[in-house]
Amino acid sequence: MNEDFNDLAGFITVARERNFTRAAAQLGVSQSALSRTVAGLERRIGLQLLTRTTRSVSLTEAGERLLSAIRPRFEEIEAEVASLRGMTNRPSGTVRITTTDYAANTFVWPRLQPLLRRYPELKIELVNDYGLADIVADRFDIGVRLGDQIEKDMVAVRIAPDMTMCIVGSPKYLQSRPHAKRPQDLTLHSCINLRLPTRDSLLPWELSKGRRELQVRVEGQLTFNNVYQMVDAALAGFGLAYVPKDLVEQYVRAGKLAWVLEDWCPTFVGHHAYYSTGRKSSRAVQLVVDALKAGYQSGR
Template structure:
């Protein structure tokens, strides 16, 4: 019976993550051992539960039926264990968050660093990822996204004020180039392209003026996958960068960078902490969420 439970836990992890590698990392076992466990479960049932390719793993019809049958039970067990920790004097346990670089640095870390000393049995895992992550499949308690991109079936908590983007370049860059007057003028400039993940496209520069949106695809010699690199590239004169205004404000205030097209960069909803509406938050997660909540 215990072996059956362990096999089901293994299958559930693979089915939800769509990857033996990610599931093995989550369970703390080797990928070959996990593959063997799932194969033995399939052999005992006499059914193929997973379709395996070199690129992905997906459930078969039988596997999907098994997933829908057992997942609520294991989720209920996890919730029950979390309820027991709620009976402690102070919340305990691990809270897993997936966050982009900028909100991690400016919002998450300062709040968590202030919170942790008062709760010695609480731990917070911050996983940096600028792409869109399936927090349910990857077993994260919550993620952080801009308000406009949070799915409607998620619970969303504001953790920062409204934001603006900024187009910035160095004084050296503008010493030989005329600043753009409209986003259309960016075609005459070398712009730093940003791609958040290996599988995503290059980021579009979104502008708006008097309620009129304008999306621009830019060109340039420097292409990066990090906003930190984009900021450094702009500082060093490699081109114009399109970044959160508060992220570049110190360099703008000091005169290292010059901000242009400000009248085309209108405010929009800032960062939100989001989590599945189907999951009962633990006391530890509620504590973290309250510490991160933005209060104007």
């Protein structure tokens, strides 16, 4: 019976990762052993669960049905074990968090450092991603996103003030280009883009002035998936960047960057930490959320 449970856990991991190598690494077994485990499960069931090619692994119809039936139950067991572990005075285990590089550097990581020093057995896995990950499907404990990006069935806690976006460029760059008086003038400029991984597209520049709201698609020489590289490129004179305002205010004050279309800068609902209502949160998860919330309430 124990072997059956191990086989099912192996199948779930392969189905989630769509890759035997990554799944084996997570489980701490060899790829060949995991392949034999899943093959044995298929023989006992009498159905093929996975379609294997040299490059990918996909679920068959039977595999999809089995996964949808057993994964929620395994997740309930894992959550309950984590909850029981959290009843001790020394919370332990790994809390997986998905966020963006801006949020991680600005307030998530600074607020987690005192918590990690207080609880040395607590582990944090912090993943920077602009893809708006599904925290349930991707097995994250906590997500950190802007308030209007969170699904309604999540428990959400505000951890940051509203965020204003802005457009900036270096004085040297702006000297060689026409002055931008309206959003349409951005077509005359080299703009630094941000790549969105899951949508396979570039982040549109959302602008607003009074009741007018626009989404502008821009073009330029550079595309990054990291806002800090975008700021560096703007400082180096490679074009205009659309980034959080508080990230570049110091450079504007120092004369290294200048505002562009300042009256079109939009403000968005601030970042929230959120987690699924369908999973019981462990004490470790709750401690992380409380630390992020406390930092916002204290203004740190």
